[in-house]
Amino acid sequence: MTETASRPTLEAVAARAGVSRATASRVVNGGDGVREPLVERVRQAVEELGYVPNQAARSLVTRRHDAVAVVIAEPETRVFADPFFALQLRGISKELTAHDSQLVLLLTEGRDDHSRVGRYLAGGHVDGALVFSLHLDDPLPGLVQRAGLPTVFGGRPGWSDGTRDAVYVDSDNRGGAQSAVRHLAALGRTRIAHITGPLDQTSAADRLDGFRDVLPDADPRLIAESDFTPGGGERAMRELLDRCPDLDAVFAANDLTAAGALRVLRERGRRVPEDVAVVGFDDMLPVAEQTDPPLTTVRQDIEGMGRLMARLLRHLDPVGKGGPAGAPAGVVLPTTLVRRASA
Numbered sequence: 001m002t003e004t005a006s007r008p009t010l011e012a013v014a015a016r017a018g019v020s021r022a023t024a025s026r027v028v029n030g031g032d033g034v035r036e037p038l039v040e041r042v043r044q045a046v047e048e049l050g051y052v053p054n055q056a057a058r059s060l061v062t063r064r065h066d067a068v069a070v071v072i073a074e075p076e077t078r079v080f081a082d083p084f085f086a087l088q089l090r091g092i093s094k095e096l097t098a099h100d101s102q103l104v105l106l107l108t109e110g111r112d113d114h115s116r117v118g119r120y121l122a123g124g125h126v127d128g129a130l131v132f133s134l135h136l137d138d139p140l141p142g143l144v145q146r147a148g149l150p151t152v153f154g155g156r157p158g159w160s161d162g163t164r165d166a167v168y169v170d171s172d173n174r175g176g177a178q179s180a181v182r183h184l185a186a187l188g189r190t191r192i193a194h195i196t197g198p199l200d201q202t203s204a205a206d207r208l209d210g211f212r213d214v215l216p217d218a219d220p221r222l223i224a225e226s227d228f229t230p231g232g233g234e235r236a237m238r239e240l241l242d243r244c245p246d247l248d249a250v251f252a253a254n255d256l257t258a259a260g261a262l263r264v265l266r267e268r269g270r271r272v273p274e275d276v277a278v279v280g281f282d283d284m285l286p287v288a289e290q291t292d293p294p295l296t297t298v299r300q301d302i303e304g305m306g307r308l309m310a311r312l313l314r315h316l317d318p319v320g321k322g323g324p325a326g327a328p329a330g331v332v333l334p335t336t337l338v339r340r341a342s343a
Helices: 010-017 021-028 036-049 055-062 083-098 111-122 140-147 173-186 202-214 230-243 255-267 302-316
Strands: 067-072 102-107 128-132 151-154 167-171 192-195 249-252 277-282 296-299 330-333 336-338
Touching: 010 021, 010 036, 021 036, 067 083, 067 111, 083 102, 083 302, 102 111, 111 140, 128 140, 128 302, 140 151, 151 302, 167 173, 167 202, 167 302, 173 192, 173 202, 173 249, 173 277, 173 296, 173 336, 192 230, 192 255, 230 249, 230 255, 249 255, 255 277, 302 330
Parallel strands: 067 102, 067 128, 128 151, 151 167, 167 330, 192 249, 249 277, 277 296
Antiparallel strands: 296 336
């Protein structure tokens, strides 16, 4: 038979430290009003006994759960196939881990998922929510608002359901698109096409606006809508070549789309960049450096966006330790053009 040691209790910590249970509880749960010598005695007792606080009991005292919901408005097949989400989640995870908080990942694909996520958010399981990859008709902003949780959105809000004061983090999608198209024009390209992302997302709409800012008189046949996936990039590239075989450049709304477009150009015997120059958006190194040829693209700091979202959430939490409540309504991070062999 194996004898299992009993789990140390808060009472045992208090006895070892020679203080009351209430004093031990305040120290363990981060409360104020305890003299420093007593704090040190309690901490030493915790270490000696290997005491681990009961999270449920701790939540009752602190009204914190040390957990944050990360809600991605995409199906799991998209989330786990697109390195964009891995980079953003890595940034969020690093920031949360640095402050001893857990990440709870929630994905939505259909109406049933929205109901499930709404119930979870309203159920008092997490201290706040980080929500991104929203579409214009998505009910998530309203669900989060009704849950009463501090929330930071990834991407410029584009909805109209009363959450106009939403806090968000985004990249300069419009300015980045302008720099991509200007670069192609500076190369002497005159038939520049654009493969968009899903236009019910503000990032894709902003990148299309940036394209049109530089080329307001562009032939409408040179614009093809896609979905931020390699397969969508392939379909859009075939459509563009069939409609406008004389095109000599392509600005793709993200790197995955550009990778799909490059495959089709190679299939059709078009040399890149000699016949058709290609520029993407994101600068996801697992994609941009591995395409043939390596991809010229607009860099946005995806991991940094995730970290900043999590940092802003701490400032929104009135019981958090990250600083005063309140934060800027929106933070837009700069983008830069990274030149490689494709353009």
